[in-house]
Amino acid sequence: MKSVEMKAIPRKKNYFIKNWQTYSMIVPGLLFFIIFIYIPLCGSIIAFQDYNIFNGVFHSKFVGLKHFENLFAYPEFYRVLKNTLIISLYQLVLGFPAPIILALLLNEVRKMIFKRIIQTVLYLPHFLSWVIVGGLFINLLSPRVGMINEMITYFGGEPIFFVQEPGYFRSIIVSSGIWKEVGWGTIIYLAALAGINPELYESAEMDGAGKFRQVFSITLPSILPTIAILFLLRIGSIMDTGFEQIYMFLNPLVYDVGEVFDTYIYRVGLLGAQFSATTAIGIFKSVVGFILIIAANQLSKKATGNSIY
Structure with missing residues (x-):
């Protein structure tokens, strides 16, 4: 031996x-x-x-465990937790399917030059910093010079302070995030679509299946493992909403609906020097994300047979 x-x-x-x-x-x-x-x-x-x-x-x-006990005693904690979960769920429900749908549409484009031009235009926002994207959206929604308010006033309405209105804040966050990242998110799905056997589509056409039917019978089942893995990874980071994005739009008028853990940690932990309390929040976020990804992984394994491990 x-x-x-x-x-x-x-x-x-x-x-x-x-x-x-x-x-x-x-x-x-x-x-x-x-x-x-x-x-x-x-x-x-x-x-x-x-x-x-x-x-x-x-x-x-x-x-x-003093700081963990105090964590649940702060009224602000539950407000921040609620905002984080709501914005994350909006991003998950609206943002996660967006690149899948876009990839399916791009996959049907047959003119390669036209397809590459579209892809380049869609990828471009990903490389812009949130300072630039935030400035674009703030100017677009400006009550004085913004295009949206120009249209509202043209039809006889009153200008709206979108960024300062709590009712619009979460919609702005989600829509700006989708606009910036939807093109980049299609890369993985387009790669998965390229790996589907073309003979499956030929057989489906011979059986009389149209494009819409082929999507649900061939395309989506074929890329389901990719969708499941990316969905599990997204579930694991559900407590992370993106500091840079939200900080660009955040202002005192929308703290009640817009402040999330990332911005709260910056404001209280770094600016307020409460390092121990905000580190406890960071650990809380990590533990919740770990539990969610383990649970979602087990559910995915039983339901679809696909999992991270």
């Missing part, structure tokens, strides 16, 4: 040496996760301390 094991070790070593180029490509990714993900996780210990920036992590007083 020992001789067999001794022979196996040199073989593995030779395999690594032979394929060192492939493994060297993994190193930057590993370093990224170690430096920016795993090492910062050690800082979560301040959620169990009365952290003082001058005393540091090693000399701050441990208080156990």
Whole structure:
């Protein structure tokens, strides 16, 4: 047995040496996760301390679960939790199907030049920062120079302060997010659509199935594993609504409907120096996301047979 094991070790070593180029490509990714993900996780210990920036992590007083207990005692916590869940659900229900629908439509375009032009135009907003996108939407919805209000006043209506109206805030967040990311989200689905066997469509046409029928009988079932995996990943990040996006539109008039965990952590934790309390919120978000992705993964495995692991 020992001789067999001794022979196996040199073989593995030779395999690594032979394929060192492939493994060297993994190193930057590993370093990224170690430096920016795993090492910062050690800082979560301040959620169990009365952290003082001058005393540091090693000399701050441990208080156990004090900040987690206080978390559920703050009235603001439930307001922020409600806003986070509502906006996330809107983004999930309206934003998740959008790239699927767009990919199905693009897949039917036969003129390759026209298709590539459309794809390029749709991908472009993804590369714009939220500062630019936020400025575009704020100007578009401006009560004085915005195109939308120009149309409203043209038909005899009164200008609307969209960004300052709580009733419109969540719609603006969801619609701007879809506009920015829907094109980029089609990439994976278009790749999945390209892998479908064309003979399936030919057989369906011979049986008299139209385009609409083919979508539900062939296309969607074929890309269902891709949809399921991306949906599970989205469920796991349901507590993350996007700090940059919401912060660009957030103002004191819409705090009641627009402030989410990400902006609350910035305002209270960084600007208010309540590092321990907001770290506890961050851990709470992570635990909820972990539970949701585990539960959704098990449901997906039983219902569709597709899962992350």
